[in-house]
Amino acid sequence: MNYEFFIAKRIIKAKQYKSSVSATIIKIAIAAIAIGIIMMMVAIATGMGLQKTIQKKVSTFNGHIQISNFDNNNSEVSLMPLDVNQEFYPEFTDVSGIQHIQAVAIKAGIIRTEKTFEGVLAKGVGADYNWTAFEDFLTEGRFPNVSEKRENREVLLSAYMARRLELKLGDTFKTLFLKEDTSEIPNERTFEIVGIYDSGFQKFDANVMLVDIRHIQRMNKWRNGEVGHFEVFIDDFNEINEKTIEIYNSIPSNLDTQSVISKYPFIFEWISLFDVNIFLIIGIIIIVGGINMITALLVLILDRTPMIGVLKSLGSSDWSIRKIFLYNAAYLIGVGLLWGNIIGIALVWTQHTFGFLKFPNPEQYHTSIIPIHIEVWHIIALNIGTLVLCVLMLLLPSYIITKISPVKAIKFQ
Structure with a gap:
């Protein structure tokens, strides 16, 4: 000392x-x-x-990285179908650090009730959808069962939209979906609310409704093996830019990648x-x-x-x-x-x-x-x-x- x-x-x-x-x-x-x-x-x-x-x-609703067709579509709606039979699906083995990949499709519609109506983005999900991230948001009911052989009318609606439409768990409602040819009669679907979620993120709560992806495929006249895009989840969010480049280099040349950071830069x-x-x-x-x-x-x-x-x-x-x-x-x-x-x-x-x-x-x-x-x-x-x-x-x-x-x-x- x-x-x-x-x-x-x-x-x-x-x-x-x-x-x-x-x-x-x-x-x-x-x-x-x-x-x-x-x-x-x-x-x-x-x-x-x-x-x-x-x-x-933000990642729960969009994935960390999205894989889609090259197009000029700046909206959330899926226009060009993508074949689900890809080398990277259902397991992405060419790039390390990939946690999960899932196929989804989105279609815009209008929910109509006797008193009011609201615009909605119906996000179609299938049996590969990972509901784990949504568990923290679920406030009532359960998740839609989209793994059955037959398509069902169960949906997961946000608490924000349920309040505005004056709907509750167990209610049914009609939704109109416009066709590509706007002169044709819109598609009408009846859905039942089996679950209500509240993420606290109004940008998504005010728009997103989760449905069976087969509804989107049928209305868009797609085959069963066609989807809108893929959502990729990675292990480490800090590596998202590097993984976006790695994934882009490992997928076919007709496909594009977009990270959630570039999709929502202001956030x-x-x-x-x-x-x-x-x-x-x-x-x-x-x-x-x-x-x-x-x-x-x-x-x-x-x-x-x-x-x-x-x-x-x-x-x-x-x-x-x-x-x-x-x-x-x-x-x-x-x-x-x-x-x-x-x-x-x-x-x-x-x-x-x-x-x-x-x-x-x-x-x-x-x-x-x-x-x-x-x-x-x-x-x-x-x-x-x-x-x-x-x-x-x-x-x-x-x-x-x-x-x-x-x-x-x-x-x-």
Whole structure:
């Protein structure tokens, strides 16, 4: 053990240290570090939680990557059929990191009731559709059974549309689908609501209704083996751009790929701004915490001026004495980090488990409960970064020790 650390340890344990004039300022500095780490942890957890939640909701309705025919169709409606007999379907083996692939088709229609009507995008799904992601959205009933040999009229409707149409679970309704030749009589289908979902994402809740894909195939006069496009889900969303290119290079030349990021650029540009906000909050809090620690360090130096004079008279170098106070400051920062982590992790866990904090305007953030997501390495990096940056900020103020004269410091005692 070096003597600087030994002296710093003795100072920390001394009763005078805990009852001195500087004790109150030291406690304030520790509290500032603790509050700072709590706020930074909450900022990261809520910012990333919101990003992950929105990513998941958009991907649930669209997949991470879509494979379709080359066409000039900018709408959501499937116009050109795509043969389901592809080398990459039903299992994509040429590209690693593929979680699931499913075939779907979309057709626009109008739901008509006795009192009102609403436009709708009927998304046709089949037996390969992965309902797991929708489980979090299901509020009433069950999912449509689309795996039977015969097509059925069961649908999954959003709570938003059910309210506007004054429909409930178990009700039936008629939907009109226009043909390519608008002069012909529209196709009419009667559906039964077997499930109601609520994703909180109004862009999709106000439009999407899930039906048996065979309805879309029959109305479009497609064969059983023809679909609108494929939705691909990958293991790691952070690799979506790389996987989009890999998939494009591995599929036939007459097919195209589009990631959900390029399909909804404004949504993902918006949530990417959360990163800027997180870094800005972290930067401000570290600066404030560092300033508080500088104040505490200067008070400690003034409080221990006689000791500094004695150490200098005994031959200690300025850097050696500075290290004593830096060790002392690092200990104070560590105490603040300890309490901050205990309280911060408890708050994050409580919100993640019980979700007691909610947005006052959930439609703006596409979720009612404030979501939480934070990883262990985020907490570790946050603690190490805060400790290192605060200590570095103390290097310059500790230089004041070199200006203290041993004679005047001993007389000051």
